[in-house]
Amino acid sequence: MGLAKRIIPCLDVNNGRVVKGVQFVDIRDAGDPVEVAKRYNEQGADEITFLDIGATHENRDTMVHTVEKMASEVFIPLTVGGGIRTCEDIRRMLNAGADKVGINSAAVFNPDFVQQAAGRFGAQCIVVAIDAKRVSAAGEAPRWEIFTHGGRKPTGIDAVEWAIKMVNYGAGEILLTSMDQDGVKNGYDLGVTRAISEAVSVPVIASGGVGNLDHLVDGVITGKADAVLAASIFHFNEYTIPQAKKYMASKGIEMRL
Amino acid sequence: MKSIAVIDYGMGNLHSVAKALEHVCPDTRVYVTNDAAKIEASDRVLLPGVGAIRDCMAEIKRLGVDQIVADQMGKKPMLGICVGMQALMQRSSENDGVDCLGQLTGEVSFFGDQASVKEAHLKVPHMGWNQVQQQPHKLWHGIEDHSRFYFVHSYYVRTKARDLVAATCNYGLEFDVALARENLFAVQFHPEKSQAAGLQLLQNFLQWDGS
Numbered sequence: 001m002g003l004a005k006r007i008i009p010c011l012d013v014n015n016g017r018v019v020k021g022v023q024f025v026d027i028r029d030a031g032d033p034v035e036v037a038k039r040y041n042e043q044g045a046d047e048i049t050f051l052d053i054g055a056t057h058e059n060r061d062t063m064v065h066t067v068e069k070m071a072s073e074v075f076i077p078l079t080v081g082g083g084i085r086t087c088e089d090i091r092r093m094l095n096a097g098a099d100k101v102g103i104n105s106a107a108v109f110n111p112d113f114v115q116q117a118a119g120r121f122g123a124q125c126i127v128v129a130i131d132a133k134r135v136s137a138a139g140e141a142p143r144w145e146i147f148t149h150g151g152r153k154p155t156g157i158d159a160v161e162w163a164i165k166m167v168n169y170g171a172g173e174i175l176l177t178s179m180d181q182d183g184v185k186n187g188y189d190l191g192v193t194r195a196i197s198e199a200v201s202v203p204v205i206a207s208g209g210v211g212n213l214d215h216l217v218d219g220v221i222t223g224k225a226d227a228v229l230a231a232s233i234f235h236f237n238e239y240t241i242p243q244a245k246k247y248m249a250s251k252g253i254e255m256r257l
Numbered sequence: 258m259k260s261i262a263v264i265d266y267g268m269g270n271l272h273s274v275a276k277a278l279e280h281v282c283p284d285t286r287v288y289v290t291n292d293a294a295k296i297e298a299s300d301r302v303l304l305p306g307v308g309a310i311r312d313c314m315a316e317i318k319r320l321g322v323d324q325i326v327a328d329q330m331g332k333k334p335m336l337g338i339c340v341g342m343q344a345l346m347q348r349s350s351e352n353d354g355v356d357c358l359g360q361l362t363g364e365v366s367f368f369g370d371q372a373s374v375k376e377a378h379l380k381v382p383h384m385g386w387n388q389v390q391q392q393p394h395k396l397w398h399g400i401e402d403h404s405r406f407y408f409v410h411s412y413y414v415r416t417k418a419r420d421l422v423a424a425t426c427n428y429g430l431e432f433d434v435a436l437a438r439e440n441l442f443a444v445q446f447h448p449e450k451s452q453a454a455g456l457q458l459l460q461n462f463l464q465w466d467g468s
Contacts (some may be wrong), residue, residue, distance in 0.1 A: 002427055003379075003383065003385050003428060004385060004386045004387070005385075006385050006386070044452075046386055068272075071273055071276060075273075075449060075452055075455060075456055076407070076450055076451075077407060077409075077447075077450050096272065097270065097272045097273055097276065098270070099270070099273070099409075121308065122308035122309060123382070123411075124308075124409045124411075125307070172382055172384070172409075173382075201381055202380055202381070202382065203380045203382070203384050203385070204380075226384070226385070227385070
């Protein structure tokens with residue numbers, strides 16, 4: 001009896017619609033974000049994440065309205081990420097009703113931004129998103145690096161060291177996406193998930209590559225994640241949230257049922 | 258028309274809590290304000306709060322919210338949420354120690370300092386849905402004991418005044434997540450983010466006569 005592990009459906013949003021790219025390229029339409037969020041809320045999702053994948057100016061205004069609408073109808077925590085670069089971006093999203101914001105590339109280009117943001121808004125609402133890829137060859141000691149630009153650009157930064165640094169700078173949570181897995185449905189990269197989860201004091205959300213319910217279980221049990229994030233398995237009704245929760249609970253994981 | 262004042266002292270997003278109140282009671286007028294007259298004229302008061310306690314207490318004092326809270330105490334039902342609850346205590350160990358409003362007996366401590374939390378490798382902040390063990394109180398009406406509520410905090414309350422305790426929770430140690438005294442009720446979790454159970458608690462508060 002205690003704190004439950006969380007299931008977080010992630011809605012990739014572009015121009016006010018939910019989309020999900022497979023390996024960030026192939027886009028399929030999955031509906032109106034507020035309607036999708038309401039459906040997940042009714043199913044018992046523990047949180048919702050909106051990821052703004054367009055991140056143009058017009059798109060940003062649409063996103064603020066979407067967040068306002070969702071926050072008026074759905075009463076579970078909401079994280080908004082994608083294109084968060086300034087304290088003003090954060091303020092707008094929090095005022096619109098977001099509970100947390102995800103900072104990704106902006107943290108890599110300007111780590112001090114994380115410190116400023118946590119100082120101003122509190123660590124509890126600053127989620128640092130990390131896109132990590134394994135860079136060691138087979139047989140070598142495993143090593144992962146931070147990538148930017150949707151996984152195309154390596155930065156040379158060690159993923160585990162980066163996570164520790166971001167927590168020292170005030171991140172209240174780490175959203176870890178293992179890039180080489182994303183969208184291909186082979187499951188989370190459990191090695192980097194566990195390495196980071198064991199290295200930092202704050203909760204870690206595992207993301208990227210979920211294809212079945214065992215992947216969620218592995219993320220928690222082997223990867224030591226505090227929360228699991230998934231998109232397409234829920235968007236296209238392959239599994240429902242209650243199904244996922246019951247299955248995880250049957251494997252001995254504490255869930256909010 | 259019934260009314261509730263959500264005290265705005267500039268810390269964090271009050272949109273969610275205001276929307277949740279409107280959602281459960283469409284016939285209640287919700288004011289997000291720090292205007293003493295408006296708060297005085299409201300039937301109920303809600304003291305929210307997020308962020309660091311030093312900044313919260315500084316703004317509370319700068320805007321005279323400490324006096325407003327003291328004036329309203331005992332007059333009408335009041336609900337403190339999260340850092341709003343912590344601000345009502347005597348003192349917090351956050352930011353090297355900060356004196357709080359002292360409306361409730363007890364202190365606020367850091368999870369990360371506790372040996373039992375460290376030994377269990379528990380993450381701080383305590384973030385997510387945890388079970389709440391209730392003590393009898395009208396605000397739990399229609400909410401099953403051990404229901405889960407959404408928490409996000411690194412500091413916790415444990416009071417020696419056990420008669421104040423309306424609920425506890427466990428995260429490496431047992432701590433107090435709801436305190437009640439006369440017409441004051443304070444919770445550590447976020448009812449506005451705790452789906453059905455949280456909305457029920459807010460509805461109960463909007464119907465509570467403070468007894």
